[in-house]
Amino acid sequence: MLKRLKLSHLVAGAIAVLVGYTSSVAIIFQAIEAVGATQAQANSWLVALGLGMGLTSLGLSLWFRMPILTAWSTPGAALLAIGLKDVPIDQAIGAFVFCGALLTLTGLTGWFERLSKLIPDTLANALLAGILFQFGLSAFAALNDDTALVALMGACFLAGRLWFPRYTIPVVLLIGCLWAGVSGSFGDMQQLNLSLSLPEPVLPSFSLPVLIGVGLPLYIVTMCSQNMPGVVALRAAGYQPPVSASLTVTGLTSLLLAPFGGYAFNLAAITAAICAGPEADDDPKTRFLASATAGVLYCCVGLGGATVISLFLIAPKALVATIAGLALLSTIGNSLSHALSDSQNREAALITFMTTVSGISFFGIGAAFWALVIGLIVNQLLTTRPTNHPTTTASQTR
Template sequence: MLRDLKLSHIVSGAVAVLVGYTGSVAIVFQAIEAVGATQAQASSWMLALGLGMGITCLILSLRYRMPILTAWSTPGAALLAVSLDEVSLDQAIGAFVFCGLLLTLTGVTGWFAALSRLIPDGLASAMLAGILFQFGLSAFTALETDTALVAIMGVTFLLGRRLLPRYTIPAVLAVGTLWCTATGAFGDISRLDLTLARPEFVMPAFSLQVLIGIGLPLFVVTMSSQNMPGVVALRTAGYQPPVSASLTVTGVATLLLAPFGGYAFNLAAITAAICAGPEADDNPDTRYLAGVMTGIVYILVGLGGATVISLFLIAPKALIATVAGLALLSTIGNSLAAALGEARGREAALITFMTTVSGISFWGIGAPFWALVLGLAVNHLLSPPSTPTPAAGADPANRADNSPPDKVEVGDPPLDDRRFPRQTP
C-alpha cells in the first residue's frame, strides 16, 4: 500500500477534510449551543465526530479498495440547531442512538431502496430546504449587526463562486477570520484551548416525543440528503459502492459514538468527489488511498476538537452565522429546485416546506415531523400514485416517464441520478 501512496493522495485527503469542516462546522457548533452542552461536552462532540468519520473512512476505504468517504450529517446538524432548544442533553443523545439504530437496521436489512421510495423525493427535499432556511437567512440578517464583516465575506463568496467554486467556503472563512483579526473582533485569545479533546459520556434518556420529533427526522434527512447523493457521487466516478455495508458501518459508528456527541454519520458526497476524481490519482484502482489519508486527517483534527470549539467560542457570532448561511445556499437552492421543479406534487412540497419553516410544535413533537405528515397527506390526496400496466413484453426499465423499475435491489446498476439531488457533505 505504501509504495502506491502519492502526494496527490495526501493533498486530496487534506483538502477533503478542509472542505468538510469549513463548510459545516459552524452549523455543528450551533447545534451544540442549542442543546446547552458545556465546553468539555462540546469538545467531546468534535472528538467523537472526527474519530467517527476518520475510522469509518479507514474501514470502508481499506476493506473495499474504493475512496469511500463518510461525513457528519450537515442537514442533521441544522435540524438539531433549530429543534433542541427545549430538549435536555440526555434526551438528545437518546435521539442520536435511535437514529443510529435506524441507520444500522437500514444497512443490515438492505432496506435502502425501499425507504428511498417511501417518502417522495420532492417532500424530503422540501423538508430539508425548510430546515436550512433559517441558516441561509442568518447570513443576511447578520448584515445589519456587522455590516463590514458580512459584506466583505459576501463579496469573497461571489468571487469564489466565479473563480474557485470548490474552495469558496474556505476562502470566505479565511477572509472573515483575517478581517476579525485585523479589527480585533475576536474575543479573549487566552480562552483558546490547545489541549487534546477528551470524551465525555452522557447517559441517553429516551422520550417518545423526542424520538419521533428529532430522532426520526434526523434519520430521514440523513438518508435522503446525504446517503443518497453519497452513493450517486461514487457511482458517477465509476465505482459500485457496497451500499448496505457502508450504511451498516456508519450506523454502528453512530450507535457507539452517540453518547459522546457523534449524532449521525453517513456517506459523503462532495468530499467523496474530491477523492474519487482524477485529481486524486490518475489510476482509479489506487484512489482509495486518498480516502485512507482523509480518515487519518479526520482523526487528527478530531483529537484537536477542544481547539476547534474554543476558536468558535471567541469568534464573533456574525462570522459563524455568515459562514454557515453561505455554505448552505447551494443546498437550499438545489433542495427547492428538486422540491418544486415538477408540477405534480408541487403543492405538497410547498406545504412541507412552509410547515417546516413555521417551527410549529404539537405534543412536544417538532415541525419537521409534522411537515412530513402534512406533505404525505396532501400528496396522497392531490397526486395519488398511478400504476400503469406495461405493454406485454415491454421492458419495465424503459418506461415513458423514465421512472426507475419497481424493485431496486442494493448493489444493482446505478440508480437514476435525477432522483437524488446533490447536496453538501
C-alpha cells in the same frame, strides 16, 4: 486518491466541521451539565463525539465513494439537556447504550431504507431546501451583527462567481478571517483551553423508566429529525446512499462509544449538503474527498478536545453564519428548482418546504419529520384526485 484531492475539498470539509460544531456544541454542553458530569467526563464526551463522527465519516465516504457525513444527534442533545436532569450518569449511559442498540437493529433489518425509497424526489428536494433555508437566511441576517464583515464577504462572493468560481468559497473564508482578525472580531483568546482530553468510560446501568423516558425518545428523534433528512440530503444531491449499511455503522459506533459519552450518531444533513454540493467539487464522483477530509478534521478536533472546540467558540458568529450560508446557496437554489419543477407535485413540495421552514415541533420531534408526513399526505391526495374534477385555481375564478 491524494492526487485527486483539491483545495475545494479541503475547504468544504473544514466548513462542514466548523458549522457542525459551532451550530450545536453549546447544546452538548447543556446536556453534559444536566447529567452532572465531572470535567474529565465532559472532556470524554467531546473526545468520543469527535472521534465517532470522524471515523464513521471517513470510513463510509472512502468505502462507498460518496460524500457520506455523520453527526451527533443535535435534537437528541436538546432532549438530553431536559430529560437527564436528576438522572444518574450511569443510568444515562445505559440509555445511550439502549439507543445505540436500537439504531443498529434498524440498520440491520433494512426497514428504514425501504421506507426512504417511498419519498418522491420533489418532496426530498423541498425538505432539503427547507432544512438549509435558515442557514442561507442567517448569512443575510448577520448584516445586522457585523455589517462590514458580511458586506465584504458578500462582495468577495460575487467577485468570485464572476472571475474565480472554483475558488470562491475558500477566498471568501480567507478574506473573512483576515478582516475579523484585523478588526478584533475574534473572541477573548484567554478563553482557550489547552488541556489534553482523554476518554473516560462510565459503566452503564439500566433503569426501565430511564430507558423508556430517555433512551427511546432519543432513538425516535434521531431517526425522524436526523437520519431521514440525512438520507434526503444525499438523494437530493443525486446519490443513492447505502442507508442500511450507514445506519448499522453509526448504530454500532453509538453502541461502542456510549460508555465514553458518544450518546448517538446519525447521518448528517446540513453539513453533508456542504460536502455533496457543487461548491465542494464540480465532479460528483470525487466529492467524497470533501466528506473524507471532514472526517479527518473531526478526528483531529476530537483528539484536541477542549482546545480545538474553544477555538470554534471564539470565532465571530457573523463569520460562521455568512460562510455557511454562502456555501449552501447553490444547494438551496438547486433543491428549490428541482422541488418545484414538476407541476403535478408542486403544491405538495411547496407545503413540505414551508412546513420545514416553520420550525414546528410536536412530541419532541422537529419540523423536518412533520413536513415529510404532511407533504406525503398532500402529495398522495393531489396525485390521486379524479381527472374529471380539476382543481379550480385563483386565476380561473377571476
